[in-house]
Amino acid sequence: MGGKSSTPLIVKGKRLDGRKPEELRPIKIEAGVLNRADGSCYVEWGKNKVIAAVYGPRELHPKHLQDNTQAVLRCRYNMAPFSVDDRKRPGPDRRSVEISKVIREALERVVFLNYFPTSAIDVFMEVLQADAGTRCAALTAASVALADAGVPMRDLVAGCAAGKVDGTVVLDLMQEEDNYGEGDLPLGYIPSKDEIVLLQMDGDFTKDEFKTALNYAIKGAKKIYALQKEALKRKYTTNKETAKWI
Amino acid sequence: MDINRELKRHFIGRLVQDGRRIDGRGFDEMREISIEQNVIPDKAEGSAFVKLGNTEVLCGVKMDVGEPFPDTPEEGVMMTGAELVPIASPEFEAGRPGEDAIELARVVDRGIRESHMISLDKLVISPGERVWMVFIDLHILNHDGNLIDASTLAAVSALKSAWVPKFEDEKVIREKSSDLPISKIPLSFTYAKIDDAILLDPILDEEFAMDARLTVTTSGTHLHAMQKGETGAFKPEEVFNIVDTTFSKYKEVKKLIK
Amino acid sequence: MEKLELRAEVVAPGDLLARDISNGTYTYLDGGEVKASVFGLKDIKKDSVSVIPLAGKYMPKAGDMVIGVITMVDRNGWEISINSPYPVFLQRDRDMDPILNPRRLYKEGDIVSVKIKSVNEMKKCYAEGPRKLRGGRILMINAKKIPRVIGNRKSMLGILREKSECRVVVGQNGVIWLDGPERNVQMVVDAILQIERESHTKGLTDRISSVLDKKMKVIKEEENGRKK
Missing domain, CATH: 3.30.1370.10 (K Homology domain, type 1)
Structure with a gap:
């Protein structure tokens, strides 16, 4: 968490964008937005714009990378250089390596990897515009893209974060709140199983604040989960030729 | 597929079902901890060697002068790196840090940074231009599980022993001018979930068998960092219980920090 | 475009399909519940429920006729890529003249139809009954x-x-x-x-x-x- 903000982030129970503490930003999820990918998904979450593509299962080379018992799931979270205020140097940095890892571990819980020995399933997540909460948006998009690719899965994983701003626990931090707030708690959650598959935290929470924050994030993830399923079903219940991400 | 890993996995799983651990510890018992400070006395400004059971981590702190980050002109800079050097395990390879090393460094860093252990505001030489930079480097020498907690202990102990050199005529003089300004003491506690059992401070064999991992970092009253790892899942109540255990364990381990 | 009527309910992975009924293809059992494991159409029959997938890669199955491209030739036979995570192998006939260059039968780039003879646990596939498809x-x-x-x-x-x-x-x-x-x-x-x-x-x-x-x-x- 960064420095202190000179102006309050919550005034009379309302946040900078007018949200109440327990309110999500507007979210749009669109499945099947890329033509070449086996599956894809675009997520617009506040000012975040994230696109995920899935390729595979496909042949994995070189051979020593193969696992004879299951598919190898490979995830790459990447930020476009233009997605943030100060241009980001292209390519993986330590932050994106870590995020790719925790997202992969969250998804491995749901994908039936054992159906596809020796193969690879690639999940690419590109953050096109970042406004805090990109890892949750990327996980949400990746999970829909996997389903869209016809990859067998136990369920979808929904991502959602909670945090602490001006001493108040809030759902779904936006950029200013992330920069000047006191804590962030990103969550990956499977509502039908009540399972936490991604959990990170940084900042300063008391035990009670943490409890509230985790419960907020779970509630948020349940709403995201409903939107994910709705997005998949919408792909075949509307007559659009192809979905568009922009 | 690693044969050792597979054999251990089945064995550990069965033990845990019987409510036992391979080294006879209780599920929420830490291994023995030993901490030795100033082990690199001549070159590092701070250092510590930590043994957590058989896991051995060496941490060195180097101080240097540099520019502050543009968004925090009145604060010193801290950076944490970790190397899983090949001597520590047959599974480690030389080369650039892989994702495990990166995750380890970042989780340790987060605990120290978010708890404000180092008073970075006291490390300013001239605002916006010159500040002290604290480099925390972790060397894993023997990997027998739970690198995160051993590394946090090593980093915290090394920082406790660290001092700020003199800075005269635009030059760093490697002589002590003051102690490194320290406020809180963050400690991390890592738990492995095997089936439905939750084990504090897993050894390597238990890590082979674990479905999921959760690290919680606290400074005693507040939580500062968390990291869930591996492909299994936790229930919310399990997380709340882990948080409770963490607060009570903190009191025990804190006593060892000098 | 006119509004077309769905032939069955669209389901997503994790959707509950039915309880206490045998689970068919592309579903899994979670306790007594049958859940969808892929994105597709719910296909409920008298005594079982399954999902008809709407996407996904081809998985080789013994007995299937497939069309592919020869990607590799060596003295043991031919490797055929079939738009799947798994290629199929066509073994050279035992009584084929050992001096004969196998490329004279099929070479890289040829399009062939084959029947899948067997698929093992690791999805290694063998084919039989090749037919070269020319033109078209x-x-x-x-x-x-x-x-x-x-x-x-x-x-x-x-x-x-x-x-x-x-x-x-x-x-x-x-x-x-x-x-x-x-x-x-x-x-x-x-x-x-x-x-x-x-x-x-x-x-x-x-x-x-x-x-x-x-x-x-x-x-x-x-x-x-x-x-x-």
Whole structure:
């Protein structure tokens, strides 16, 4: 968490964008937005714009990378250089390596990897515009893209974060709140199983604040989960030729 | 597929079902901890060697002068790196840090940074231009599980022993001018979930068998960092219980920090 | 575009399909609950429930006829890529002259149809009964839509072949080979792409049939006009 903000982030129970503490930003999820990918998904979450593509299962080379018992799931979270205020140097940095890892571990819980020995399933997540909460948006998009690719899965994983701003626990931090707030708690959650598959935290929470924050994030993830399923079903219940991400 | 890993996995799983651990510890018992400070006395400004059971981590702190980050002109800079050097395990390879090393460094860093252990505001030489930079480097020498907690202990102990050199005529003089300004003491506690059992401070064999991992970092009253790892899942109540255990364990381990 | 009626409910992974019933393909058991494991259409029968997938890669199955491209030749035989995570291997005949260069039979780039003979646990696949497909046109669609292209008791494929007067070979792996007069082939390609797009809707066979009738009528009239 960064420095202190000179102006309050919550005034009379309302946040900078007018949200109440327990309110999500507007979210749009669109499945099947890329033509070449086996599956894809675009997520617009506040000012975040994230696109995920899935390729595979496909042949994995070189051979020593193969696992004879299951598919190898490979995830790459990447930020476009233009997605943030100060241009980001292209390519993986330590932050994106870590995020790719925790997202992969969250998804491995749901994908039936054992159906596809020796193969690879690639999940690419590109953050096109970042406004805090990109890892949750990327996980949400990746999970829909996997389903869209016809990859067998136990369920979808929904991502959602909670945090602490001006001493108040809030759902779904936006950029200013992330920069000047006191804590962030990103969550990956499977509502039908009540399972936490991604959990990170940084900042300063008391035990009670943490409890509230985790419960907020779970509630948020349940709403995201409903939107994910709705997005998949919408792909075949509307007559659009192809979905568009922009 | 690693044969050792597979054999251990089945064995550990069965033990845990019987409510036992391979080294006879209780599920929420830490291994023995030993901490030795100033082990690199001549070159590092701070250092510590930590043994957590058989896991051995060496941490060195180097101080240097540099520019502050543009968004925090009145604060010193801290950076944490970790190397899983090949001597520590047959599974480690030389080369650039892989994702495990990166995750380890970042989780340790987060605990120290978010708890404000180092008073970075006291490390300013001239605002916006010159500040002290604290480099925390972790060397894993023997990997027998739970690198995160051993590394946090090593980093915290090394920082406790660290001092700020003199800075005269635009030059760093490697002589002590003051102690490194320290406020809180963050400690991390890592738990492995095997089936439905939750084990504090897993050894390597238990890590082979674990479905999921959760690290919680606290400074005693507040939580500062968390990291869930591996492909299994936790229930919310399990997380709340882990948080409770963490607060009570903190009191025990804190006593060892000098 | 008119609103087409879904032929079954669209389900997503994790959706509860039914309780206490045997679970069919693309589903899994979670306690007593049968849940969908893929994105697709719910297919409920008297004593079981399954999902018809709407996407996904072709998984080789013994007995399937597939169409692929020779990607590698060595002295043991040929490797054929079939638009799947797993290639199939065609072994050289034992009584084949050992001096004969196998490339004289099939070389890299050749298009062949084969029957999958066996698939092992690691999905290593062996093929038999190769036939080289010369000329014609290749179309690749989502393999999961092939059952719709073939239809119930080959009804759809029968319509496509009969009405278009084209040769149509359908590989289970989503690769289709077509041969015939250019305009007729184009007509079948368009029809197959329409089947792929609308596989989840009702009344598809009738729609395809009438589209083909209309197009063939135009083709025939023009042909007759030219003859006169």
